[in-house]
Amino acid sequence: MNQEDIEVSMNKYCRFFCVCLLAFGQGSIIEVEGQNVTSSALRKLQMAEFAISNLYVDTVNENKLVEEAIIKMLSELDPHSVYANAEEVKKMNEPLTGNFEGIGIQFNMVEDTLFVIQPVSNGPSERVGILAGDRIVSVNDTLIAGVQMSSEEIMSRLRGAKDTKVNLHIVRRGVGELLLFTVNRDKIPIFSLVASYMIQPQIGYIRIEHFGATTADEFKEALANLHKRGMKDLILDLQGNGGGYLNAAIDLADEFLDRKELIVYTEGRTSKRNDFFAGGGGKFRKGRLVILVDEYSASASEIVSGAVQDWDRGVIMGRRSFGKGLVQRPIDLPDGSMIRLTIARYYTPAGRCIQKPYENAEQYRKDIFNRYNNGEMINADSIHFPDSLKHKTKKLERIVYGGGGIMPDCFVSIDTTFYTDYYRKLRDKGIIIKTAVKYIDTNRNELLKRYKKFETFNESFHVDDSSLLAEMRELAKK
Numbered sequence: 001m002n003q004e005d006i007e008v009s010m011n012k013y014c015r016f017f018c019v020c021l022l023a024f025g026q027g028s029i030i031e032v033e034g035q036n037v038t039s040s041a042l043r044k045l046q047m048a049e050f051a052i053s054n055l056y057v058d059t060v061n062e063n064k065l066v067e068e069a070i071i072k073m074l075s076e077l078d079p080h081s082v083y084a085n086a087e088e089v090k091k092m093n094e095p096l097t098g099n100f101e102g103i104g105i106q107f108n109m110v111e112d113t114l115f116v117i118q119p120v121s122n123g124p125s126e127r128v129g130i131l132a133g134d135r136i137v138s139v140n141d142t143l144i145a146g147v148q149m150s151s152e153e154i155m156s157r158l159r160g161a162k163d164t165k166v167n168l169h170i171v172r173r174g175v176g177e178l179l180l181f182t183v184n185r186d187k188i189p190i191f192s193l194v195a196s197y198m199i200q201p202q203i204g205y206i207r208i209e210h211f212g213a214t215t216a217d218e219f220k221e222a223l224a225n226l227h228k229r230g231m232k233d234l235i236l237d238l239q240g241n242g243g244g245y246l247n248a249a250i251d252l253a254d255e256f257l258d259r260k261e262l263i264v265y266t267e268g269r270t271s272k273r274n275d276f277f278a279g280g281g282g283k284f285r286k287g288r289l290v291i292l293v294d295e296y297s298a299s300a301s302e303i304v305s306g307a308v309q310d311w312d313r314g315v316i317m318g319r320r321s322f323g324k325g326l327v328q329r330p331i332d333l334p335d336g337s338m339i340r341l342t343i344a345r346y347y348t349p350a351g352r353c354i355q356k357p358y359e360n361a362e363q364y365r366k367d368i369f370n371r372y373n374n375g376e377m378i379n380a381d382s383i384h385f386p387d388s389l390k391h392k393t394k395k396l397e398r399i400v401y402g403g404g405g406i407m408p409d410c411f412v413s414i415d416t417t418f419y420t421d422y423y424r425k426l427r428d429k430g431i432i433i434k435t436a437v438k439y440i441d442t443n444r445n446e447l448l449k450r451y452k453k454f455e456t457f458n459e460s461f462h463v464d465d466s467s468l469l470a471e472m473r474e475l476a477k478k
Contacts, residue, residue: 211244243299
C-alpha cells in the first residue's frame with residue numbers, strides 16, 4: 001500500500017469515523033462551533049492509528065491502542081479527566097444510581113471465609129432467613145471458603161440478574177449441620193446515608209457516605225424521623241465523602257438555606273456561568289448546624305460545606321477538605337466505556353474556587369501525605385493561604401479562603417493512633433476485625449438482650465473487657 005492508497009483509504013475512514021461518532025454519541029458528543037472534526041490534529045491521529053493497524057509487522061490490539069491513546073491524552077489535562085472502560089463504568093455508577101442486582105448482604109472476608117456482617121433490610125437474603133454472623137461456604141455447589149478466592153470473584157458469583165436463583169450453603173454458630181438457602185436475586189438499594197440517630201436529646205446526627213441519585217430523599221426521610229424524636233440541632237457528617245452528583249449536593253444544601261440564596265455556580269471556557277439557588281422549602285433552615293469534614297471530603301461535600309460556610313448558616317468542623325472544584329461531564333462512548341471530561345469549575349457563593357493546584361501531578365497525588373508531613377493534620381497554624389485567595393462570607397463578612405479546599409471554622413487534629421506502625425499492622429493483618437467477629441459470635445445473644453437500641457449501645461458499650469483485649473493480643477502474636 002503506497003502513500004496515495006493510504007490517503008484514499010484515510011478519506012473513507014475519516015468519513016466513516018465521523019458518521020460513527022454522530023450515530024453513537026446520542027447527545028454526548030460536545031458540539032464546538034467553528035471546528036471541523038477532520039482538523040489537522042485529529043487527522044494526524046487517525047492516520048497514525050490507520051497505519052499501525054494496517055501496516056505494522058505484527059497483529060495489534062486496536063482497542064487497546066485506542067484506549068491507551070485516550071488515557072494518555074486525558075492525563076495531559078487534569079487529574080480528574082479520566083477514561084473508564086465498560087466494566088469500570090458499571091462499578092462507578094452502582095453507588096450513584098442507588099441499586100444493583102444481587103442477594104443483598106454486607107460482608108467481610110475473615111481469613112478465607114465470607115462472614116455476613118448484615119443482610120440488607122427486607123432484602124432477598126433476609127427474607128429467606130440469612131442472619132448476621134452466618135458464614136457462606138459455597139455458592140451453587142462451588143466452594144468459596146478455604147480456597148483463597150478474591151472478593152471480586154465471590155461477588156461475581158453472588159450477583160446476578162433479578163429473579164435468578166442462587167443456592168448458598170451456610171455455617172451458623174450453634175447449629176451442627178450445614179444449612180442450605182435458596183435466594184432469589186433482586187434489586188438491592190445502595191444507601192448513601194449510612195447513619196442517622198440522636199446523640200443527645202435535642203441533637204441529631206446524620207452521616208452521608210456519597211452523593212447519589214437517592215441522597216436527597218434519604219436525607220429528608222432521616223430528618224423527618226429525627227424531628228419526630230425531638231431533634232432541634234444537627235451534626236451532618238461528610239468525613240470521607242468523596243462527592244458524587246452535583247444535583248444531589250444542591251438538593252442537600254437547599255435543605256439549609258433560605259430562598260434565592262446562591263448555593264453554587266459553575267463556569268468554564270465553553271460553559272457559560274450557571275447559578276444554582278435555594279428554593280426556600282428546606283426543612284432545616286433554622287436549627288443549629290455543624291458539618292464535619294476531613295481531608296477526604298471532596299467535590300459535592302465541598303459544595304454543601306462551602307455554601308453553608310459562605311452564608312454563615314452553620315459551623316464547619318474538622319480539617320481542610322480535599323480541594324476538588326472541577327466539574328466533570330460524562331461522555332458515553334459506543335462500546336459502553338466513558339470519558340469523564342472536566343468542562344467547568346465550581347465556585348461557592350462568595351466566589352471561591354475550591355480546586356487545589358494540579359500543575360504538578362506528582363505533588364497532587366501526594367498532597368494528603370504532604371499535609372501530614374507538614375504538620376497540617378495536627379496544627380491549624382501550619383496552614384498558610386496567600387492574601388489573594390481571601391474572600392468574605394455573605395452575612396458576617398468573616399474571612400474565608402479559596403484555592404485549596406474548605407478550611408473549617410473549628411479545627412480538629414487527626415487521631416494520630418491511626419498512623420502508628422502498631423495500629424497499621426493490626427489493621428492490615430485483619431486482627432481488629434477478627435477480634436470483633438469472634439467477640440460478637442460468642443456474645444451476640446447477650447448483647448442483643450442488653451442493648452435494645454443502637455443509641456444505647458453507642459452510649460454504653462466500652463471496650464474495657466480484659467478478655468477481649470487479651471484475645472486481640474493472642475491473635476496478633478500468631
